Amino acid sequence: MMNFTMMTMATQTSRAKRLIKMLERVLKKDHLYNDEELKLIREQLKVARNELARIEEQTSKGFG
Secondary structure, three states, rough: OHHHHHHHHHHHHHHHHHHHHHHHHHOOOOOOOOOOHHHHHHHHHHHHHHHHHHHHHHOOOOOO
């Protein structure tokens, strides 16, 4: 059971990282989107970064 949980966490982390990279690339092409869409993209990027930080904090194997 533990292996499955750790594997699931790794999958979530890699998905979150890919999502963040994709959203950052989209923001670089801001001329393609209107102000409302850009605001939504920025909000989603913030949520994704917070979730990634939370997941990494839970799976951290540091001293502590």
